[in-house]
Amino acid sequence: MKIYNQTQIMGAMDMKVAASRIAEGFIAYSQGRVQVPPVQNFTFEQANGDCCIKSAWVEGSKTFTVKISTGFYDNPANGLASNDGLMLVLSAQTGQPQVLLQDEGWLTCIRTALAGRIAAERLAPSVISGIGIIGTGVQARMQLEQLMPLTDCRRLIVWGRSQAALDDYRQFAQSLGFEVTTTQDCEQVARNANLIVTTTPSRQALLQSAWIQPGTHITAVGADGGGKQELEAELVARADIIVVDSVYQCSQYGEVSHACKQGLVASERLIELGKLLYSQAKGRENDQQITLADLTGVAVQDAQISAYAMQACQEAFPGV
Amino acid sequence: MKIYNQTQIMGAMDMKVAASRIAEGFIAYSQGRVQVPPVQNFTFEQANGDCCIKSAWVEGSKTFTVKISTGFYDNPANGLASNDGLMLVLSAQTGQPQVLLQDEGWLTCIRTALAGRIAAERLAPSVISGIGIIGTGVQARMQLEQLMPLTDCRRLIVWGRSQAALDDYRQFAQSLGFEVTTTQDCEQVARNANLIVTTTPSRQALLQSAWIQPGTHITAVGADGGGKQELEAELVARADIIVVDSVYQCSQYGEVSHACKQGLVASERLIELGKLLYSQAKGRENDQQITLADLTGVAVQDAQISAYAMQACQEAFPGV
Incomplete structure (x- = not known):
């Protein structure tokens, strides 16, 4: 399994391509071609934190994705970011883990921003x-x-x-x-x-x-x-x-x-x-x-952005 | 985030200690002290595979666990194992990923065997x-x-x-x-x-x-x-x-x-x-x-076995 960090991921991706992948994901979702199991949620009351686990597979695609996002709202007082997260991309053909994207929540932010871009492109x-x-x-x-x-x-x-x-x-x-x-x-x-x-x-x-x-x-x-x-x-x-x-x-x-x-x-x-x-x-x-x-x-946005991030990182950092 | 592979995990763990951790997990579960969100399942029909994602947190413990297990039953024909899997251990205090256990499904097998041991200890x-x-x-x-x-x-x-x-x-x-x-x-x-x-x-x-x-x-x-x-x-x-x-x-x-x-x-x-x-x-x-x-x-078995595996690996391989 290859591992890429936030800096590598940010450097490797082309936002125009990413936007088109997200758009394809929305289409697949609306056509009922995406497996989306129920979201898993945790609440950590004492630590003022939560975690959500979203997973999705666009049927027919080579990979599926499990995303773990955390929000711990007392972290900044300890010099840590509130939000953290990672995405795991696994093969939908063999089940083997392919890539761990240690994006620290960045991919979730950017896939949300890209959805805004896609909506504005059609509706502005x-x-x-x-x-x-x-x-x-x-x-x-x-x-x-x-x-x-x-x-x-x-x-x-x-x-x-x-x-x-x-x-x-x-x-x-x-x-x-x-x-x-x-x-x-x-x-x-x-x-x-x-x-x-x-x-x-x-x-x-x-x-x-x-x-x-x-x-x-x-x-x-x-x-x-x-x-x-x-x-x-x-x-x-x-x-x-x-x-x-x-x-x-x-x-x-x-x-x-x-x-x-x-x-x-x-x-x-x-x-x-x-x-x-x-x-x-x-x-x-x-x-x-x-x-x-x-x-x-x-979650289809996560599946699409992570599949593209994996591809982009593999091309940008072939030695990893 | 530290990463340990199957060989390291197998070498680091003491089964007697592991059994006691699993037993503690069963007790916490029966006392209603475990957060267990719904299991996520995927079915990959064409590839004859499936994936299940189980997560659990024993309330009060320092970590929680997300486990991904896959079974792809045509893998052996291609020289791969049918089952694969990994566990991610995250901090329940900051949300940060702590350890990735690339156990390839071994921890799931052993936690199941340890449950059998615990049951036999009481019932044989x-x-x-x-x-x-x-x-x-x-x-x-x-x-x-x-x-x-x-x-x-x-x-x-x-x-x-x-x-x-x-x-x-x-x-x-x-x-x-x-x-x-x-x-x-x-x-x-x-x-x-x-x-x-x-x-x-x-x-x-x-x-x-x-x-x-x-x-x-x-x-x-x-x-x-x-x-x-x-x-x-x-x-x-x-x-x-x-x-x-x-x-x-x-x-x-x-x-x-x-x-x-x-x-x-x-x-x-x-x-x-x-x-x-x-x-x-x-x-x-x-x-x-x-x-x-x-x-x-x-899933509490996964949370307990992975928390112990993390601790055991950190002690056995302090340099990782």
Whole structure:
């Protein structure tokens, strides 16, 4: 079994190729060609930590993947990152472990950002006047980086709770060439951007329906578990097109679940991202529609990103 | 993260210590102190393979374990072993991966054999006149090895379907000092042994109730999934004491499930191994009782054996 670390993995991968692999994964998932066993979860109460184990196999592919992600929220006080993780890629032909990707959670971050890129590619308005980012963390950075190949727009407004975090984010975004406005008022983001990505673990809606301009596309990636919510349910209901990574999962949690449970959105309105990608249809019909992509994260993304990371690392580091 | 291979793991471990760790695990499990998320399963139809992912954390312990086991049954035709596997031990305090045990499935085999040893220690009759083994595979060998410290009896009768496999097993057992009889008739095992271990993946009962002598203890480890059966349901019902590794799991599959589903055994009769061990009571009351241990395999065994293997390897190979 070969082992690659985070630096090697980051150096070996081409994000355009990675995006196409993730897109293929969404299509396979929506076509029912992916084996996804139930997620395993642990809670470590005393250590303020948790662990989740996600596994998937795209039927017909040569490998399958087991991903272990941990979050231990007292780690930073001890000089350690909160999140850690690794992916194991095994042969679907012999069962033998092929590659251990010690990505420390990076692959999970990037596959989430790539899903945002794929959704925006299909759903963003034809003219992007401003990009809005809700949140200032790692995912807020990666989502911005992944939007850059899709648009020439370099006007950015970013929301955060902490001015220090906003200042850090401003530096980061300026180094990418953005003209940056920071704000602690979510409404300002909605008023000044028509491509918005929400990336926080909020448990209360941050964006209200009334603030959103016609023609806006919103990608929401924060609500990856029960109780989380970034968008007002009315905003979900108002969207002309609602795309989800998994109809099943988004009815359990994610932005859409709240609107469904309140009876504001019928499940027939949900379009699975893989179906949208497979249909080759443009997601939005005009530049007045509001579109939403609710991305809760599915294990097929892990299977696809790890298979590609393995291939890319083997090519980049043949001696390992 | 440190990595140890099968040879290192096998060399580092003391089986007596390992047995006590497994016993502690059974006790914790029966006391409800173990987090055991649902098992993940894959089926690879074209490759004639499967994979199962079991994870467990004994609450309060410093590590938790994720085990990946594969079985690809066409592998031998390509010069590969059918079974492979590894265990990952992670910190329950920081989430960081600690050790990768590339045991190739050996730890699963030995934790199963150690469960048999623990059950026999509590349930075997006071005088063992003959040991009977049903099956000739790896587990049939390991079970025999693990019984040796419990008894001076070196009379063995072994059953298998293939004379070649029986001849191989005879050589193996003779090298351990056993006087060996081989047979292709299960009744002969029952008639000539009062400590019997069944180790096959049979889907039809091999041992009939009428053949079993009073005072016999039977450990059954083969029926580790749906549809498997080594003992006639009437034999399970006839047992005076029925011990199971998991009441829940053995009501789903395992030897006991067949008898329960036929209404021959009430679930109140089942005694969980951890409860038996914790009670400090002797399992059998006299040398006329028939006792049964139905061991389907529980993830706490993996958590315990891997935590000990990690410790033993770190002590044996401090430089790794």
